[in-house]
Amino acid sequence: MMIPFSKMHGLGNDFVVVDERVERHGLTPARIAALADRHRGIGCDQFVVLRPACRDGADVFVRFFNADGSESGACGNASRCVADLLWRGDGRRESVLQTRAGLLPAWVGETGLVTVDMGAPALEWRDVPLAEPVDTLHLPLAGDPAAASMGNPHATFFLADILDLDPVVAGPLLEHDPLFPERANIGFAQILSREAMRLRVWERGSGLTLACGSGACAAVVNAVRRGLVERTCRVEMDGGALSITWREADGHVLMTGPATTSFVGTFDPEAYPS
Numbered sequence: 620m621m622i623p624f625s626k627m628h629g630l631g632n633d634f635v636v637v638d639e640r641v642e643r644h645g646l647t648p649a650r651i652a653a654l655a656d657r658h659r660g661i662g663c664d665q666f667v668v669l670r671p672a673c674r675d676g677a678d679v680f681v682r683f684f685n686a687d688g689s690e691s692g693a694c695g696n697a698s699r700c701v702a703d704l705l706w707r708g709d710g711r712r713e714s715v716l717q718t719r720a721g722l723l724p725a726w727v728g729e730t731g732l733v734t735v736d737m738g739a740p741a742l743e744w745r746d747v748p749l750a751e752p753v754d755t756l757h758l759p760l761a762g763d764p765a766a767a768s769m770g771n772p773h774a775t776f777f778l779a780d781i782l783d784l785d786p787v788v789a790g791p792l793l794e795h796d797p798l799f800p801e802r803a804n805i806g807f808a809q810i811l812s813r814e815a816m817r818l819r820v821w822e823r824g825s826g827l828t829l830a831c832g833s834g835a836c837a838a839v840v841n842a843v844r845r846g847l848v849e850r851t852c853r854v855e856m857d858g859g860a861l862s863i864t865w866r867e868a869d870g871h872v873l874m875t876g877p878a879t880t881s882f883v884g885t886f887d888p889e890a891y892p893s
């Protein structure tokens with residue numbers, strides 16, 4: 620039995636999306652990792668599985684897996700893609716995504732850009748999570764990063780010049796630092812103005828990506844906490860820019876950007892390990 624999938628991306632952060640709302644397809648972590656392989660599988664940064672919602676008011680339950688098969692509570696770029704998929708599927712401009720990080724309202728604007736309400740960041744050391752009680756605004760690591768959870772753990776480093784550091788060298792070491800018991804996504808930011816920053820993210824379980832939506836949200840939250848940018852900030856990543864607003868009224872973070880379908884296809888699960 621061939622399984623249909625959509626190949627999508629948000630600013631080059633790419634996803635395989637499989638719909639399990641009607642039936643399960645036997646997607647184990649090992650099979651997901653094999654399908655995410657760029658040489659032997661379909662290839663993607665994250666693997667996204669849609670399930671029936673089980674909370675009132677939610678349209679779909681969304682699970683996010685990294686390329687190594689590990690699960691993440693949040694993925695901003697994939698959340699926009701799922702909202703776009705629901706809109707194209709049944710004309711719903713507004714939807715509510717149930718995720719492990721909570722219910723995320725999403726809407727497709729007139730221009731086709733998608734906004735997701737990513738909820739409020741968690742800023743307590745226990746909630747990131749960190750291994751010990753430290754100030755999340757100044758982690759005890761070289762380079763003085765700040766930490767925040769957007770439903771998944773992030774640390775943001777602020778650099779004078781984004782080219783000062785190679786994320787592929789620094790990222791893996793920091794991802795596995797003992798301060799992060801569940802590992803962490805590692806962002807490297809350069810402030811450009813009160814309303815703009817550059818950002819590159821080494822992602823937990825997936826490596827360097829062209830863009831990271833939750834990483835952009837965490838970077839803006841941390842930059843606002845440091846007094847570096849305004850609450851609405853443009854985040855320029857290698858794959859393009861997102862607009863992020865950390866709303867004062869309720870502390871929620873709104874993320875706006877594109878969502879694109881590259882192609883649809885099918886795969887034979889028997890061709891991959893279980």
Ligand SMILES: N[C@H](CCC[C@H](N)C(=O)O)C(=O)O
Pocket residue numbers: 632664665685690691692693694695696697771772804822823824825828830831832833834
């Ligand atoms: N690319 C995603 C983040 C994936 C995070 C994942 N790597 C984790 O383990 O938390 C985004 O757009 O937010």
